[in-house]
Amino acid sequence: MSLPTSCIAVDILSIEEIKAISTKKYEQAVLVFGSGSNKLKVLCGDNCQETWAIMPPLNVLIQWLSQTKICFQEAIVVHNHPQVPWHGEIIPSDNDIVSTEFLKWQLALLGITLTDHTIISGDKKQSLAEINLYRHNSPLKVSGFEIKRFIYCFLVQASVVVETTGSVLEELIDALEKNLDRIRPYYENSHCCRIFKTKPVDDKFTKKLLTLGTSDPVINKLINFFIDLDDGKRFKIKPDKVIPYGLELQKKFISATYKLR
Numbered sequence: 001m002s003l004p005t006s007c008i009a010v011d012i013l014s015i016e017e018i019k020a021i022s023t024k025k026y027e028q029a030v031l032v033f034g035s036g037s038n039k040l041k042v043l044c045g046d047n048c049q050e051t052w053a054i055m056p057p058l059n060v061l062i063q064w065l066s067q068t069k070i071c072f073q074e075a076i077v078v079h080n081h082p083q084v085p086w087h088g089e090i091i092p093s094d095n096d097i098v099s100t101e102f103l104k105w106q107l108a109l110l111g112i113t114l115t116d117h118t119i120i121s122g123d124k125k126q127s128l129a130e131i132n133l134y135r136h137n138s139p140l141k142v143s144g145f146e147i148k149r150f151i152y153c154f155l156v157q158a159s160v161v162v163e164t165t166g167s168v169l170e171e172l173i174d175a176l177e178k179n180l181d182r183i184r185p186y187y188e189n190s191h192c193c194r195i196f197k198t199k200p201v202d203d204k205f206t207k208k209l210l211t212l213g214t215s216d217p218v219i220n221k222l223i224n225f226f227i228d229l230d231d232g233k234r235f236k237i238k239p240d241k242v243i244p245y246g247l248e249l250q251k252k253f254i255s256a257t258y259k260l261r
């Protein structure tokens with residue numbers, strides 16, 4: 001089964017791994033990635049909280065992608081609503097909707113389009129796209145700070161699989177890791193809280209980035225992209241316009257020419 005046309009038309013419950021979670025007593029999400037005729041799935045957690053299950057950490061996504069030799073372009077996410085507390089209801093929660101936008105973001109960084117998010121319960125299913133609660137190509141409504149955070153994560157994770165090019169990149173990675181530590185408590189809040197509540201105070205991290213550079217043009221593009229971002233500014237931008245070189249980065253992850261740090 002190929003994914004790109006199957007996201008809405010095909011009965012997703014015919015996918016074995018998705019059928020398996022439809023009657024589980026706890027919430028679980030399945031991500032299915034597609035590339036032409038190829039498809040692969042990944043299960044995100046056995047007994048984890050809903051939002052985590054729908055939006056696995058970026059490092060989990062990248063670790064998984066770096067282990068495969070396929071460059072993916074599309075993905076769908078499916079999660080189940082158990083009888084308790086949902087009583088078979090497949091109505092998307094606010095967190096479901098917000099989490100989908102975040103996942104869209106994360107996958108956009110990797111050059112992957114999230115085509116839909118479907119909720120299942122037993123034999124019932126509800127696609128967010130079908131009821132206009134999700135559009136894969138709609139502008140992302142995020143703040144500059146959120147964008148920065150995603151790219152911080154991305155660069156830190158990229159540093160694990162992208163060959164380092166000297167002390168400058170090492171310094172950048174150290175700075176990124178420190179900054180991630182600083183904002184981690186803030187990100188322990190739910191996705192809804194992150195969007196609607198306050199952000200941590202910024203330090204001079206962006207200025208530090210200005211002094212850094214690498215010989216890797218793709219990494220340089222990423223750095224330049226967020227140097228200009230205003231933390232508090234609200235953005236509406238199309239996913240494919242945000243990180244148009246996401247596929248290049250994904251190729252780096254699956255390329256044998258890049259080695260582990």
Ligand SMILES: [Zn+2]
Nearest residue numbers: 050092093096
């Ligand atoms: Zn849900």
